[in-house]
Amino acid sequence: MPKVVHTVAELHKILQPLWRKGEPVGFVPTMGALHAGHVSLMKLSRAGGNVLTVVSVFVNPLQFAPGEDYDEYPRDLGGDVKVARDAGVEVVFAPSVAEMYPRGFVTWTDQDKITEKLCGEHRPGHFRGVLTVVLKLLNIVRPNNAYFGQKDYQQSVVIQRMVTDLNLDMKVHVCPIIREADGLAMSSRNVYLGPKHRTEALVLHQALVRVHELATGGERSVKKLYGEVKRIIGQAKSAKIDYIAIVHPETLEDVNDVSGRTLIAVAVRFGKTRLIDNVLVE
Amino acid sequence: MPKVVHTVAELHKILQPLWRKGEPVGFVPTMGALHAGHVSLMKLSRAGGNVLTVVSVFVNPLQFAPGEDYDEYPRDLGGDVKVARDAGVEVVFAPSVAEMYPRGFVTWTDQDKITEKLCGEHRPGHFRGVLTVVLKLLNIVRPNNAYFGQKDYQQSVVIQRMVTDLNLDMKVHVCPIIREADGLAMSSRNVYLGPKHRTEALVLHQALVRVHELATGGERSVKKLYGEVKRIIGQAKSAKIDYIAIVHPETLEDVNDVSGRTLIAVAVRFGKTRLIDNVLVE
Numbered sequence: 001m002p003k004v005v006h007t008v009a010e011l012h013k014i015l016q017p018l019w020r021k022g023e024p025v026g027f028v029p030t031m032g033a034l035h036a037g038h039v040s041l042m043k044l045s046r047a048g049g050n051v052l053t054v055v056s057v058f059v060n061p062l063q064f065a066p067g068e069d070y071d072e073y074p075r076d077l078g079g080d081v082k083v084a085r086d087a088g089v090e091v092v093f094a095p096s097v098a099e100m101y102p103r104g105f106v107t108w109t110d111q112d113k114i115t116e117k118l119c120g121e122h123r124p125g126h127f128r129g130v131l132t133v134v135l136k137l138l139n140i141v142r143p144n145n146a147y148f149g150q151k152d153y154q155q156s157v158v159i160q161r162m163v164t165d166l167n168l169d170m171k172v173h174v175c176p177i178i179r180e181a182d183g184l185a186m187s188s189r190n191v192y193l194g195p196k197h198r199t200e201a202l203v204l205h206q207a208l209v210r211v212h213e214l215a216t217g218g219e220r221s222v223k224k225l226y227g228e229v230k231r232i233i234g235q236a237k238s239a240k241i242d243y244i245a246i247v248h249p250e251t252l253e254d255v256n257d258v259s260g261r262t263l264i265a266v267a268v269r270f271g272k273t274r275l276i277d278n279v280l281v282e
Numbered sequence: 283m284p285k286v287v288h289t290v291a292e293l294h295k296i297l298q299p300l301w302r303k304g305e306p307v308g309f310v311p312t313m314g315a316l317h318a319g320h321v322s323l324m325k326l327s328r329a330g331g332n333v334l335t336v337v338s339v340f341v342n343p344l345q346f347a348p349g350e351d352y353d354e355y356p357r358d359l360g361g362d363v364k365v366a367r368d369a370g371v372e373v374v375f376a377p378s379v380a381e382m383y384p385r386g387f388v389t390w391t392d393q394d395k396i397t398e399k400l401c402g403e404h405r406p407g408h409f410r411g412v413l414t415v416v417l418k419l420l421n422i423v424r425p426n427n428a429y430f431g432q433k434d435y436q437q438s439v440v441i442q443r444m445v446t447d448l449n450l451d452m453k454v455h456v457c458p459i460i461r462e463a464d465g466l467a468m469s470s471r472n473v474y475l476g477p478k479h480r481t482e483a484l485v486l487h488q489a490l491v492r493v494h495e496l497a498t499g500g501e502r503s504v505k506k507l508y509g510e511v512k513r514i515i516g517q518a519k520s521a522k523i524d525y526i527a528i529v530h531p532e533t534l535e536d537v538n539d540v541s542g543r544t545l546i547a548v549a550v551r552f553g554k555t556r557l558i559d560n561v562l563v564e
Contacts, residue, residue, distance in 0.1 A: 008449065022302055106393045107413070107447035113388050131389070139449040165389035167290065167421040 002055075002084050004077075004092045008140050011054070011093050018052060019142060026050030027143035029134060032057040032094075033074040033188035034083040037178040041147040042087035044175055054141050055084050056093040058100065062108075063129030069272075074191055093141070100136060108132045109166075111158055117252045118154050118265060119276065122242045127158050134159055135166070143170055151177045151185050153265055153278045157250060177277070179205065185277045197270035200236035204266055207232035208279040211264055215281040220257040222246045225264065233268055242267035242274065249280060284337075284366050286359075286374045290422050293336070293375050300334060301424060308332030309425035311416060314339040314376075315356040315470035316365040319460040323429040324369035326457055336423050337366050338375040340382065344390075345411030351554075356473055375423070382418060390414045391448075393440055399534045400436050400547060401558065404524045409440050416441055417448070425452055433459045433467050435547055435560045439532060459559075461487065467559045479552035482518035486548055489514035490561040493546055497563040502539040504528045507546065515550055524549035524556065531562060 005011045018025055026045030030038050038055075045053040057080050064070035077094055084092050108128055114120075115127035138146060146163075148156045156174040163172050178186045183205035184198075193201060207229045215225060229244045247254055249263040258281055265278035287293045300307055308327030312320050320337075327335040339362050346352035359376055366374050390410055396402075397409035420428060428445075430438045438456040445454050460468045465487035466480075475483060489511045497507060511526045530537055531545040540563055547560035 020304055104443075105447050106395050107391065107444045108393070109389065109391045109448075111388045111390070136447075136449050139451075161386075162389045165387050165418075166391075167418050169421075 002081060002089050002092045004081055004094060006094055006096060007099055008095070011091070011140065014052075014091055015054075015141070023051040024049055024144040025141065026053040027138070027141045027146045028053065028055045028089075029137050029146070029148075030055060030057055030080075031059045031073065031188065032080045033076060033191070034080045035178075035186045035188060035190075037149050037151060037186035039083060039087050040178050041149060041175055042084065042089050044173065045145060045147050046088050048145055048173070050143075050145055052090045053088075054091045054093055054143070055080075055089050056095075056137055056141070058093075058095055058133070058137075060100075060129055060133040061097060062101070062132055063126050065123050065125055068123070069189075069192075072192075074188055100133065109135050109162065111161065111165075114154070114158055114161060114252050117247070118243060118245050119267060120154070122267065127155070130155055131158060131162055135162065135168075138163070138168055138170065145171050145173060147173045147175055149177065150174050150278070150280075151187065151276070153263060153276075154252065157252065183209070185275070187275065189273055189275065192273040193270060197238060197273060200238055201268075201270055201275055203233045203236045203239060204268060204275060204277040207266065208264060208277055212279045212281060215258050215262070215264075220259055222255060222257060225258060229264065229266060233266065236270070238270050240269040242269060284363060284371050284374045286363055286376060288376055288378060289381055290377070293373070293422065296334075296373055297336075297423070305333040306331055306426035307423065308335040309420070309423045309428045310335065310337045310371075311419050311428070311430075312337060312339055312362075313341045313355065313470065314362045315358060315473070316362045317460075317468045317470060317472075319431050319433060319468035321365060321369050322460050323431060323457055324366065324371050326455065327427060327429050328370050330427055330455070332425075332427055334372045335370075336373045336375055336425070337362075337371050338377075338419055338423070340375075340377055340415070340419075342382075342411055342415040343379060344383070344414055345408050347405050347407055350405070351471075351474075354474075356470055382415065391417050391444065393443065393447075396436070396440055396443060396534050399529070400525060400527050401549060402436070404549060409437070412437055413440060413444055417444065417450075420445070420450055420452065427453050427455060429455045429457055431459065432456050432560070432562075433469065433558070435545060435558075436534065439534065465491070467557075469557065471555055471557065474555040475552060479520060479555060482520055483550075483552055483557055485515045485518045485521060486550060486557060486559040489548065490546060490559055494561045494563060497540050497544070497546075502541055504537060504539060507540060511546070511548060515548065518552070520552050522551040524551060 028041045109131045110128040211225045245265045262281040267276045310323045391413040392410040493507045527547045544563045
């Protein structure tokens with residue numbers, strides 16, 4: 001079984017000897033409710049030359065906007081520890097909210113521009129919460145390698161940018177999206193979906209597969225690709241589109257045509273469940 | 283002579299072997315124009331068990347509000363290197379603006395509450411700039427001990443708070459104010475003062491000495507102490523008061539009476555020169 005620790009002090013007792021010897025540490029930050037997507041990150045850390053992998057499990061209140069699903073977010077530390085064990089992870093770090101944000105906490109980190117687009121536009125304060133907690137976790141764990149999923153594409157961009165901008169000395173790995181057999185991107189929020197929405201949610205992947213095919217086949221028109229994504233998602237009656245973005249993969253600025261590397265990303269609500277997915281056109 | 287380096291890569295070549303061996307590094311971040319106040323910090327680092335002391339010299343554009351003295355701020359790297367040499371400092375890190383804020387830089391750190399008071403109220407964006415550059419510098423140098431002057435009292439509070447909140451693993455030392463023989467607190471901005479303002483500026487220290495005497499003698503009334511500071515500063519005809527603060531030394535909240543530890547801080551403009559000073563009532 002992995003060691004499960006709840007405080008920074010306990011974690012540092014484990015990590016200090018490795019830091020001293022300069023032995024590489026891998027880190028997979030999560031909000032728990034671990035699924036095959038998280039497992040793929042843990043396995044990449046295990047295979048990536050790290051002598052030890054830390055998985056953090058922390059549902060970060062700072063990154064939920066008012067009215068979002070902080071209270072409902074699935075929590076199952078016992079189950080998560082078993083998943084981590086099966087993936088060969090050595091340490092699970094599961095701090096309390098008070099351990100992360102003690103009384104008097106007032107510091108936060110944010111970004112201009114890239115946090116204001118896509119999900120940032122629809123989830124006020126979300127990336128400020130993400131950046132602040134990830135910065136704290138990176139400072140606590142001091143990994144050589146940190147692993148994030150491409151499913152949360154914008155998150156991976158803002159974190160890479162923060163690591164560069166704040167001179168953090170580590171490598172950020174952005175790892176492929178893991179999907180259910182029918183194409184739905186793995187997400188801890190998929191458990192919210194009832195049977196009808198679960199079926200309808202397949203339109204996300206279908207739309208992205210279709211426009212990826214069109215774009216790699218030579219279609220450059222943003223308008224046409226946008227229209228096609230919208231048409232396919234529209235086939236699901238309950239789908240409410242937050243955004244369809246066809247943008248530069250680093251600046252997240254709108255592109256005029258799909259000539260270079262381009263990100264196509266969507267956020268769609270089915271009832272109260274908000275799902276995101278994306279594809280990169282290379 | 284100290285080694286003078288201009289890039290993070292050069293600096294890391296020097297520091298890597300020390301980090302590996304776990305040997306303590308001391309750090310004195312400055313904006314240059316080094317004076318006896320800075321020298322006292324360097325000497326504390328040298329005497330504090332650090333095997334090497336790094337002094338950074340960087341006039342940080344982010345911490346100057348529009349219309350402030352960024353362009354006029356005194357710059358003399360050659361002179362600074364000599365001061366550092368005489369203080370026994372091993373490394374001077376003098377990065378360019380492009381090295382610290384390359385194209386695409388978008389990340390910043392800020393705080394609620396404590397950055398909004400005193401100087402924060404009068405210098406919009408100032409502490410956001412201070413916190414961002416200090417966080418970068420601490421990540422670059424990774425010191426065991428970092429030294430700041432009590433003259434910039436609020437700065438020392440917000441930095442200590444950031445180090446705690448963001449789980450940075452180092453000790454922040456806040457070191458005594460160094461003064462000219464006549465009591466004026468050392469500051470790189472003192473060179474701006476013409477002879478008349480230089481003489482008038484003595485009222486700051488005089489006012490603080492007087493209220494410190496009153497408070498330690500048992501005077502608890504904020505109103506009386508405030509009045510006394512205002513009266514003494516008012517003796518200088520050119521003095522324009524930005525603020526007189528009688529506050530809790532950590533939260534910087536106004537106190538009702540001077541019963542516990544209390545900070546008395548002032549910011550006053552003489553012509554275009556803005557000076558700050560403070561005293562702690564224990």
